[in-house]
Amino acid sequence: MMISKVAVVGSGYMGGGIAQVLALAGRDVVLADASAELAHSSRERLIREAADYGGRGIFPPDAADRVAEHVSASSSIEEAVADVDFVEEAVPEILELKHETLHRISGSCRADTLVGSNTSTIAIGTLAQAVEDPTRFLGVHFSNPATFIPGVEVIPHAGTDPSAVDRVVELLGECGKVGVPITDVTGFVLNRLQYALFTEAARLVEEGVATPEAxxxxxxxxxGFRLPFFGPFAIADIAGLDVYDFCYGSLHEAYPDRFAAPTILRERVERGEKGVKSGRGFLATPAERAPELAAYRDEAYAALAALLRDLGPAPVDY
Structure with a gap:
């Protein structure tokens, strides 16, 4: 079943961006918020934003017209969700508020309506406790800004119908997004990685090793320059897992409470699976593709460097 009509409950920055993405992909979107006035003002804001983005060339030229055509504002949550194929909840990260909102949504929509939450850290199984028929409920976590970040975490809980995952991933693909199904844990993948990085960055500043600017x-x-093209496992395979294992040894000796070689890394090194140079590591890139991989890497990094020169420095003050 194609998802053609969607309700977004919570029309703020994240919810509004999600609504724009869906509208530009030709879906009819109904906005709902704490009041009818807020939903209507959000709709007008989204049209103005789309016009601005279109004028800057980062949305299609007709984006404002398309958003105006496909996005409507509802007077209540119950009215917004009454006859849609999918509901995305995007209210603030307050468990009680999300439970209340999800209970209202699931009690007012059709029995076959899929229900998603844009929560960034709360376990989906915890949120599912408030949903009538939780088999149709899952996490659909867009990143900020939803309009431009392509990846979306798709998180079923233990009781989610697998077909719900398939339908949401298909919808995201049709909207130009990359839906990535993962297992339900607190923080999911994105924020566990993001906050692990921030924790070590903060420690470096606290220890006087470097300034925040540095x-x-x-x-x-x-x-970070590599990450638009290669994830952490691809980067490790290119560098060599034996090199990673050695570096972990040095880090563990200096910071035994913070660094230790992961078991899955050591097991691969012990089996001789050292990455691209051995034809297998975490991934299965054969050694004979190393020249092709290096050529892609070099062209990608050169293109990114040129783009950054064209854009100039970000307006961030230290």
Missing amino acids: VDLIARTTF
Whole structure:
């Protein structure tokens, strides 16, 4: 069943961005918020934003007209969700508020309506406790800003019908997004990685190793420069898992309470699976593709460097 009509409950920055994404993909979107006035003002804001983005060339030229055509505002949550195929809840990260909102949504929508939550850290199984028929409920976590970040975490809880995952991933693909199904844990993947990085960055500043400016500069211009093209496992395979294992040894000796080689890394090294140079590591890139991989890497990094030069420095003050 194609998802053609959607309700977004919570029309703020994240919910509004999600509504724009869906509308530009031709879906009819109904906004709901704490009041009818707030939902209507959000709709007008989204149209103005789309016009601005279109004028800047980062949305299609007709984006404002498309958002105006496909986005409507409802007087209540119950009215908004009454006859839609999918509801995305995007209210603030307050458990009690999310429970109340999800209870209202699931009690007012059709029995076959899928219900998603844009929660960034709360376990989906915890939120599912408030949902009538939780088999149709799952996490659908967009990143900020939802309009431009392509990846979306899709998080079923233990009782989610697998078909719900398939339908949401298909919808996201049709909207130009990349839906990535993962297992339900607190923080999911994105924020566990993001906050692990921030924790170590904060420690470096606390220990006097570097200033916040220096940490940001190093992160952006070294390993962060690779991340648009290669994830952490691909980067490790390219570098060599035996090299990673050695580096973990040095880090563990200096910071035994913070660093230790992961078991899955050591097991692969012991089996001789050292990454691209051995033809297998965490991924299965054969050694004969190393020249092709290096050529792609070099062209990608050169293109990114050129883009950054064209854009100039971000307006961030330290």
